[in-house]
Amino acid sequence: MSNELNDRLRAALRPVDPGERFTQSVLARIASEPAASRPTVRPMRNASLPWLSATALATLVALALMIEHQHKAQHVEAGLEARRQVMEALRVTSEKLDVAYRVVKDKDLPGTEKRGA
Amino acid sequence: MNANDPSTSEELLTRALAGEAAAFGMLVRAHQAAVYSLALRMLSDRHEAEDLAQEVFLGLHRHLASVESALHLEFWLRKVTVNRAIDHLRRRPRNDLSLEDAGVLISDTTDSDPLLQRRLRTLLAQLPPAPRAVMLLRYQEDLNPNEIARTLNMSINTVKSHLQRSLATLRERLGANGHSQCGAGPLGCFTDETGSLT
Numbered sequence: 001m002s003n004e005l006n007d008r009l010r011a012a013l014r015p016v017d018p019g020e021r022f023t024q025s026v027l028a029r030i031a032s033e034p035a036a037s038r039p040t041v042r043p044m045r046n047a048s049l050p051w052l053s054a055t056a057l058a059t060l061v062a063l064a065l066m067i068e069h070q071h072k073a074q075h076v077e078a079g080l081e082a083r084r085q086v087m088e089a090l091r092v093t094s095e096k097l098d099v100a101y102r103v104v105k106d107k108d109l110p111g112t113e114k115r116g117a
Numbered sequence: 118m119n120a121n122d123p124s125t126s127e128e129l130l131t132r133a134l135a136g137e138a139a140a141f142g143m144l145v146r147a148h149q150a151a152v153y154s155l156a157l158r159m160l161s162d163r164h165e166a167e168d169l170a171q172e173v174f175l176g177l178h179r180h181l182a183s184v185e186s187a188l189h190l191e192f193w194l195r196k197v198t199v200n201r202a203i204d205h206l207r208r209r210p211r212n213d214l215s216l217e218d219a220g221v222l223i224s225d226t227t228d229s230d231p232l233l234q235r236r237l238r239t240l241l242a243q244l245p246p247a248p249r250a251v252m253l254l255r256y257q258e259d260l261n262p263n264e265i266a267r268t269l270n271m272s273i274n275t276v277k278s279h280l281q282r283s284l285a286t287l288r289e290r291l292g293a294n295g296h297s298q299c300g301a302g303p304l305g306c307f308t309d310e311t312g313s314l315t
Contacts, residue, residue, distance in 0.1 A: 005284065006256070012234035013241075013257040015150035016157060018167060023146050026174045027138065033175070 126187035134181055141181075145174050148191070151258065152198050158253050159202035161242045169205060173198050195258060196268050199250045206246045240290050241283075247271075248279040255280060 126147065132140035152173055157166035176197060177184070184190050241252055247269070254265045262276045269276070 009256040012237040015154040017150040018153040026145050027142050030178050
């Protein structure tokens with residue numbers, strides 16, 4: 001009693017098969033389509049796909065680490081070079097100060113003798 | 118080989134993806150009744166339905182690489198068929214179809230009450246496109262409201278509302294045409310099943 005309308009609807013809406021001629025028409029239309037509109041073949045779509053993804057991911061991570069390492073090495077090298085340049089500048093400055101000190105000291109020698117006499 | 122068997126469908130899909138035309142032909146053979154019937158009952162015109170169904174399979178062939186499984190294939194076919202049919206109906210001039218013809222055209226049954234079934238199909242063809250699609254997915258494709266909602270990109274409440282209103286309309290119109298809704302009429306007492314389809 002309760003589901004009679006539902007059952008009648010299901011019976012009235014049974015699928016209708018268009019027949020073999022329909023299948024052949026579809027295949028004929030596909031065959032006549034230009035190659036560009038045909039699907040791209042996807043040969044590895046099952047079990048090998050996760051491994052491929054994992055390998056690709058590992059390669060990317062390794063590449064990223066390598067680039068990071070190179071970047072750090074370049075940074076350290078630049079730091080060392082800067083340090084070397086500062087030390088060189090200090091050395092040159094020190095030498096100049098030495099020279100200036102000696103000149104001043106040589107000029108002051110007679111006075112020193114006076115004070116000592 | 119039974120193409121409706123899920124494992125066989127998966128195998129056919131893999132072979133079709135590898136470019137095997139015969140495998141694609143078997144996929145078409147396995148799904149053409151559902152696709153053609155949806156198109157036919159949405160459009161109520163055999164020629165238009167056949168064209169639309171062929172276009173759907175041509176589209177499937179072009180987009181085969183994006184189909185992930187046999188279940189996805191069924192979902193894709195129903196969704197594309199119904200959406201294309203609704204688009205087609207929007208472009209079609211109104212009132213160019215005899216609804217009595219619709220019942221005759223779609224008739225393909227050996228049921229004991231062909232007149233009532235013809236009447237049901239005619240009444241379904243009178244529903245607006247969206248509720249008609251919902252009713253077809255429910256009663257032809259046997260989908261539950263959640264599956265219908267996903268297929269038609271509707272909310273579950275809209276689907277249930279379409280089902281309830283459509284069933285009420287069918288009951289009312291069948292009653293108005295001389296079929297009692299309860300008792301001696303051909304359908305006895307009607308109750309719909311939307312309340313239990315949560």
